Amino acid sequence: MxxxxxxxxxxxxxxxxxxxxxxxxxxxxxxxxxxxxxxxxxxxxxxxxxxxxxxxxxxxxxxxxxxxxxxxxxxxxxxxxxxxxxxxxxxxxxxxxxxxxxxxxxxxxxxxxxxxxxxxxxxxxxTCWEAGKAARGKLKKKIETFKEGVVLRKVEIEKANQAYAKDEADLAKLKSDEKMLKDLVQKLKEQKEVIDKLEEERLKKEQDEKTLREEKEKSMEEATEMGETQHDGAVNNKQDESIDSHDIAVESGNDNRDDREAASSQAVEQYIGEDLDDGDVSEIADTSPYESPKQDKGDSSTSEELSREELGRLVASRWTGESADQKTDNIGNVEEEHMDIDPLVTNEHKVSPSETEEDGAKYNDDDDSYEDDKDEDFEEDHADSDGSYITDEYENPDPADTTVGSSSSWLDKIQLTVQNVLQAFNFFKTPVNVSDAVHIRKEYDDTSSKLSKLQSRVSSLTEKLKHDFGNEKEFYLFYDQCFESKQNKYVYKICPFKQASQVEGYGNTRLGSWDKFEESYRVMAFSGGEKCWNGPDRSLKVRLRCGLKNEISDVDEPSRCEYTAFMSTPSLCVEEKLKELEKKLDQMNTRETQNRDEL
Amino acid sequence: MISLPALLPRFIVTVLITIILLFSSASAWKKDEFRNCDQTPFCKRARSRTPHSLPHFTLSDPSISDGHLTARLLQSISSSDNDSAAGDAPRPLLLRLSVYQGGILRLKIDEDHSDPSAPSKKRFEVPDVVLPDFEDRRLWLSRVSSSDDGSTSSVYLSEDFEAILRHNPFEVQVRRKGSNDPSISLNSHGLFDFEQLREKKEGEDWEERFRGHTDTRPYGPQSISFDVSFHGAEFVYGIPEHASNSLALRPTRGPGVEHSEPYRLFNLDVFEYIHDSPFGIYGSIPFMLSHGVKSSSGFFWLNAAEMQIDVLAPGWDDAAAAVKGRIDTFWMSEAGIVDTFFFVGPRSKDVIQQYASVTGTLAMPQEFAIAYHQCRWNYRDEEDVASVDAGFDEHDIPYDVLWLDIEHTDGKRYFTWDKVLFPNPEEMQKKLFSKGRRMVTIVDPHIKRDESYYVHKEATDKGYYVKDASGKDFDGWCWSGSSSYPDTLNPEVREWWSEKFSLQNYGGSTPSLYIWNDMNEPSVFNGPEISMPRDALHFGGVEHRELHNAYGYYFHMATADGLLKRGNVKDRPFVLSRAFFAGSQRHGAIWTGDNSADWDHLKSSVPMILTLGLTGMSFSGADIGGFFGNPEPELLVRWYQLGAYYPFFRAHAHHDTKRREPWLFGEQKTALIREAIHTRYSLLPYYYSLFRKASASGVPILRPLWLEFPEDKETFDNSEAFMIGESILVQGIYEEGQKSVSVYLPGEQSWYSMRNGAAYAGGQAHKLDVFEDSIPSFQRAGSIVPRKYRFRRSTTQMTNDPYTLVIALNSSLAAEGELYIDDGRSYDFEHGAYIHRRFVFSNGRLTSSSIDLAAAPPREKFSSSCTVERIILLGMRPGGAKKAVIEPGNYETVVEPGPLVLRAGAGSVALVIRKPDVRIADDWTIKVL
Incomplete structure (x- = not known):
């Protein structure tokens, strides 16, 4: 051997x-x-x-x-x-x-x-021999990944199609339930209105009687108890108030300037702090956190109002477009950038993200000039756990209520109850039995709240099914998943068909909402994210490539506020491509043996 | 009674104006931040004077001393003219006239420090700008002649010119001998004023305040102003830097001029400067040229303080007596002395050479420096650099230099690297250099005040910083936060600064790294007008106000000197500077700063660069694409097509803009940009020869048409077209979607389109179709342009590639041209190591012979194995030749129809001598039969 x-x-x-x-x-x-x-x-x-x-x-x-x-x-x-x-x-x-x-x-x-x-x-x-050998080795490895990936992809597609079929069936069922429930609600509503009307009439009658009685008593009292005390008291109150508020005004007038300066200088410092390089951390360590400034200084502010350092920062910010300007120039911008946090995203953020392990290694095919096609849709196998998690449960906080699976039982139950209630109720009995009325109202409220939940489920499912999930619905399971990747101080969170964001500590920047697939399902595009000062709205393009796990990597910002990322996924491990690669390898091997034969 | 309908239009106009004002106030240029003339007391004071309203200055005691003419100037005392005159009587001023070879008159006026009542403070004379050997060229004056009535004195100036001094009122004239008409004169309108230094009077307040900044002005008023008249002038040009879409200087005062500021010379970092304004921007060259059909002349005031210059419309002094053919100008400066130079011309190129003999010619750049540069704020990290570099190769686009802006440093500490983004800077540079490409990093003058930063520590310890008015190190805000500025006026500081560039001192640098000096106006974010306070103190007690416009000059000088030393005076430095002053051409290139991505800025780039060329700064360019904002692809392509002809050819962009590397706008645009860049690379032999010529004589690379056609009035006010050297004319396309353009082609000879070889008659305007693939460019009949038609990754790989000669025949079937070659890197050419050929085509015969610039035999030799692979003949009738015979050797080659450019589908539009394969270095003759 x-x-x-x-x-x-x-x-x-x-x-x-x-x-x-x-x-x-x-x-x-x-x-x-x-x-x-x-x-x-x-x-x-x-x-x-x-x-x-x-x-x-x-x-x-x-x-x-x-x-x-x-x-x-x-x-x-x-x-x-x-x-x-x-x-x-x-x-x-x-x-x-x-x-x-x-x-x-x-x-x-x-x-x-x-x-x-x-x-x-x-x-x-x-160097062809060595390079060729390495390239063949690489290609072989890639083919292995593709082979495995193709299998995974089939499984995924099967799952996806099952899920899709189920969702479609659920939707149909939900829609029929919705119709039924609507009828019930309608009946209860009519009933409730009858009761309400009767009740109203009764109450009005009682009220009228009561008022009459009270008025009589009141007119008698007033005649005796009218006095001056009340009047004096009112005058005193008014005087005190005005003096107090005057004092406050004077005081706050004094304080105002300091406050304003303090706030704005804090703000300036904080903003700059964010922009400084890592090396400058020491300088900003003692600055206080940003508070919303009380006064808008405006751009016309002369140098006298600003400290020399603030002025320097302000001028610098024109070129950098960074925050000193936003701060002193335009409070509107500040709010837009820092206070307008999408509630949806905020909610989601409460969910503690699953642990992600960052693997710096990435498939770097580009420096191999012999790969004529750039293998964007290929990612070498990473053994690490992926950064994805299911979002489904968080979007449906009350699943038990309306989930399709148990629907027959709860709907039957409601129907039964309603029928009982309706039957028990005697329309011709006046005055209305109080307990019956309560019952009906409660039942109406419950049922209509159930209806609205069901309706929202219908609409969200309809919304979901409207999307384009790929030629074989291979991306269907992405719908309820988010993927995360940690890069330096940021965590990037990408939820296909929904939105993408950049999270830093508690700060959350929206990189964009789902736009569409591009380049025949090789790129996921998110657009219309938070606006960049002096720049475009943020956007993100995620380039997909074949890999055995769903995994985000290499988030980058090649142009200001235009982000890119790679994602490996079995969904891109297409059989045709595998065949292409195998053919290529065959060719390489044939050439190799030919060459050897020639020798 | 004004009727309502009459009022209405006025109302609409008012509303419109309001809207326009609102809109313009929203534009980013912060006009309020910069002082206008009315807010500048010396300017306001001087500008409000009428001719001859001041007490006269009278000249007395003219005499010859040490070969100069010296005299005393005394102002007659008046009761009260201005505040400074009250109290003490004016002391006489000292005047000195000197004459230099080539028709240069120098006039100096300063205070007389021998006077016991003179103040101890000396006024600033700008050092190290005038060439060190200039004094050697002084003519020794031996006698002064007086007129019969004793009212004037005169001295010899040149063979054809003399200088006349009128005594009362004092006036200086330069005039042609035997003629009574001057060509240039000073104080013809009695506007000369000189505020002498004096003691502060009790209760007098010298401080000046502007937008919260206080200038203590401890020496009080000291401004100087005077009028200069250019006789026989149609237009005046020069005094950069101003953004303008006109090459000729428009009048700023007088009949027909709406309110205008004077042209301001004050180096400033102006955020988003507007494309057409007399306000000062990054650099200052107080040199003005006049030109008329008959002659040209020039005037240079060596003074680095704030200057304001009015160009006065005819009739400004007396509307009834507007004089045609004379242009009056009014010069004002805040401080310094009168140190002025009159250039007699009489041809425009003479004026340029006369100016160059005072301030020098451009430093001969390396070949890579005149190729294409790729820049962006910022190429973020090593990976980014590698991928941009790879992008050029992938798209077969050549480039020579990749640039790194401020973000590459460790917290804006220059000479350092961000360790995360650029962990292996040397390796990165070596990778680039393996493909013959260089790198440029930025080094600005603001030094971060950080005790742990060695540059700051050294500068502090050695006391090398500029001081504030109280004598402490001046502390201003810039990119690096709290910063101080090295006082490069001091030669010792320049020496220290230059050592920072050695490979040992600049960690992570390699010999293929060159430098970019930005922000050297200097830019101080929290200073008055975004610059340094005027009462800051420099070496020798010089106030910043006195040298402001030259601060960037000394900084640039010290940096270039650093690179020179780094390479043991064997590697020509490349330093790009934003600020500049007269003489900056000796230290490197400059660019027009932070322009914007709009068509107006594209258009104003041409007059700006032409003006720089006229005033010595030939090696200049504008940011391709526009620094601020995102250019539409069409604008970007047009900018590349125009910028490919700028002497300095660099694309640059602000960090908020979208990426705009040439291949990011689709294949078709990529091809157009590649074509534009190829055009430049194919013309590099011609450009390099022009650079050599500019470094030898001062004649610019990009030239106004009138420099080549001085008698053609049509050309005098043309700001859209330009000449490259003597042989190529280019017309920019400055409008979106432009379909046709009118191009004026001067001269009697015809012009050949460089796009398709078609001939156009000279001396007329042609209406031409505009194409997407190029902007109109023409080769002048009678010229030979050397080119290279092979493209490589960078200039480095082109060294041995063969030449193509493009011969454009004139009406007598003749043409001539030149080619200069050297090693493209070292100073060996100064010792004769170069090849300089002259090509002459006449009588069907092309000959190549050597031109020797130097009379002395060369100490060193440069050889080249390059051959000529192709000779293209434009203007010879088809079939006019079938073969060519080459001597020596007497061998034949084919002459056949062929294309002008090597692009698929290019038609045969010329006759081509196929493969003559003669060596470029040899003498030979090719006869066409």
Missing amino acids: AFMEADLRFALLLAIFFIVSASRSTSLPNKESLGIDPQDLGYYKSNVIKCKDGSKKITKQQLNDEFCDCPDGTDEPGTSACPEGKFYCQNVGHIPIKIFSSRVNDAICDCCDGSDEYRSNANCPN
Whole structure:
């Protein structure tokens, strides 16, 4: 066994040696094939070659003669003479690629076989074998993930479709229940109105009698007890009040300025504190937390009113668009940015998020230039728990009440009760039996509250089912889930079909509400988040890629307030893509064996 | 009685004006924060004077001393003209006239410090701006001639010019010998005034207050003002920096002028400056040129205090006697002395060269510095840098320099790196440099007042900071929070500062790192007018008011010196500065600061850059795309198309803007931007040659049309088109969706479109269709432009690429051009290590011969193996040639129809000499048959 391995290694070394020496020995490459894709060789066979843009015809001598005859680059695939040309590197042992003609003989190694630097001083060793091996290894690993992912995806889709069917059925059931319950409520309502009317009449009668009686008594009392005391008291009160309030006004007048200054300077400091780099933490440690300033200083404030430091910060904030300006310039902005917290989000935030483990590693395919397609939809398997959790229960705080599963029993019960109540009630009995009336009212209230709950359930379910969940409803289960990722001091919370936010301590910034899928379900777009000062509304795009867990990573802000993130999910592990990858691997392997055979 | 219908329009107008005012007050430019002339006592005082209203200054005792003409100037005493005159009698001033080679007259007027009653405080003379060898070129005056009546004295100025001093009232004139008409004159309108330093009188208040800032003005009023007249002038130009869409300076006072501020020269960090205003922005060059059909002249006042300059409309002094063909100007400065230079011209390029002989020519940049720069506030971290770098490669767009703005530092402590965002700065720079690309980092003058920051500690310990009026280190607010500013007026401080750039001292720097000096006006966020208080104190007791406009100049100088030392004087520095002063061209490039992403700013960039070029600052540019705001893709593309011709070609953006790297606007826009950048790279051989010429003679790279066509009046007020050197004319497209444009092509020869080779007659305006793929550009018939038609990742890989020569034949089928090449990096060219070729085409024969700039034989040699791969002939009839014979060697090559540009689908519009393959360094002849 050990001998075999050594033997193989030797063979490899030998092969590399041959390739390297082969590429060296052809230091004057064949003009007729230089930089040409083998599939294209036929085009260049004849003695007269047409420029592909039809501009003219050239002779074979003009092929790769370091002079651009065809402006489209047809005649110079192997040189840098035509700006629009492409050079084909064979890269034996690895994947062939086409590079821009601007790379040919520029003293930088671009092809792993070094073939692009046939006439420069650059020493480009052939690295195709190693690179090819690594690439194949990587591709294999990726295929494994895809294979597993495809299975997971099928399971997910099945679950999703079951859930979808169930939700649809539930909705239908709920709708019929709703209709029934509506009828009951209607009946009870009519009943209640009758009772109410009778009751009202009775009460009115009683009231009238009572009033009459009281008026009589009152007129007798007033005649005797009218006096001056009442009048004096009123005057005194008024005087005291005015003196007091005057004092207060004077005092607060004195305090006002200090308060204002203190508040606003605190505010300024706090704001700047937020903007300072980590290195500056010490400076802001002793500043007090931000309180809403009492006075709007306005932009017209002269330097005299501001401390020199405040002035500096204020001016700086024009360029930075940061908060010193918001503070002293525009209270409206401050409120918008810091006080307007979406109640929905706030509610959700109370839910303690499940533990997320941040794994810094990410699939970095980009520096592998041999992957012609960027594998955005692939994420290597992470063993860690994902940062997702189900939100369903929090949105339906009273599930027992209206959940479809138990509906028959509770609805039957209600029906029964109502019927009993209605039967027990004697319409023709006057005056109304008090206990019956109470009963009816209670029943009406209960039933209509149940109806409204049921209606809200119907509407939320209808709302849910309206969404586009993908071609195979593969994203259906995302609806009731949120995904989290912790990056430095922020936790990013992404709830597909709902909203996304950035949480820092108790602060919550809305990055956007669900907008749509983009690029055929490869990107989840959230838009219309909190407005950025001097910038756009915040927005987020989550790029999906194949992975075995639902997991958010690499949240970034490439442009101010325009966020991006990656999410790995089995939902993107599509079978076609797997087949494509397998085909690619096959090709790579075939090439490899071919190359070996050629040796 | 005014009827209601008559009132109504007025009402509407009023409402409209109100709306406009409201709207404009909402614009971001904080006009109130900056002093206007009326809020500036010296300006208000001087501007309110009428001609000859002051007591006359009389010249006495003219004599020759040490080769100068010296005299005394005394103001006749009047009862009470202004507040400063009351009390003590004025002392005589000292006047000194000197003459320099090439037609330069220097006039200095200062207080006489030998006078026992003179104050101990000396007025500031700006040091280190005039070239050190300038004095060597002084002509020794040996005699002064007096007129018969003794009312004037005159001295020799040049072969054709003489300087005349009128005694009473005092006046200086430069005039052509044998003519009575002056070309430039000073104090022809008796507006000369000189507030002498004096003791404060009891009860007198010298303090000035502006928006809560108090200027203690311990030395009181000391302003200077005078009038200067340019005779035979159609227009005046120069005195940057102002944002303007007019190259010619518009009058600021006189008939037909609505209220206008004078042109203000006061270096300021103006937030969102508006595109057309006489207010001062980042830099100041007090140099004005006049131009008329017959001649040009120039005037330079070496003074670094706040300056205000009125350009006076004809008839400003007497509406009834408006004189045509003369432009009067009025110059006011808060402090300093009169140290003025008169340039006789008479051709416009002479004026520019005369000015350059005083303040110097631009420092020859490295080749990478004149290629494309990619900047943004901010490329956030190493990953961001890597991905932007990769983006250029992915889209086959060349670039040479990636820039890092303030956020790369550790808490705005310059010379440091944010350890989280940039943990491996050296590796990052090396990665870029492996593709021949450089990096630039920002180093501003505000030093964070942090005891643990070594720069602050050293500066504090050594006492190197600018002091406040009380003598303590001045403490102002800027990016770094509480900050102090190194006093780079002091040569010792400059020395110290320059050492900070050594590879040892600047941790994380590598030899491929260059520098950007921003905020050096200086910008002080909590200071008066966002700058330093005027009573702050510099080296030698100089008040900030006296040197304000030159603060950035010294800072720029010290930084450039640092890079020079870092590279052992073998690596040409690159330092971009925002603030500048006369002479800044010797230290590096400048840009027009924080412009905005709108069409107006695109348009004003051209007159701004042309003006800078006329006043020495040839190496300048505007931020491509506009710094503030988000340009529409069309504007961004147009900006790249125009900016590709700026001498300094950099894209930059504010951090609130959307990303705008060239490939972010769809494939079609990417292709257009790539094409624009390629245009610049293909013209780099031509640009580099122009830079060399500018560094040798001072003639700018971007030129107003009138500089090349000085007698064509049509060109004098053209602010939309410009020349690149002598051979290329470019017309910007400044409107959204523009379909056609009128382009005036000057001269008698025709012009060839650089887009399709079509010929257009000169001396007329052409209405042309506007295309998306380029802005109109033309090669002048009779010129040869060297280009490179191969594109690479950066200039580094282009070194050995072959040349293409584009020959545009004139009506006699002749043309000529030049090419300058050196190693693109070092100073070896100063010792002869360069190739300088002249190409001449005539009688069907193209010859290449060597031009030697230096007379002495070269000490060092530069060689190049580059060849010429293609020669394009424009203006030769099709089939006019079939083959070419090359000498020496006597071998033949093919001449055939071919395209002007190498793009798919490009038609054959010219004759192309295919593969002559002659070496660029050799002498040769190619005969077309």
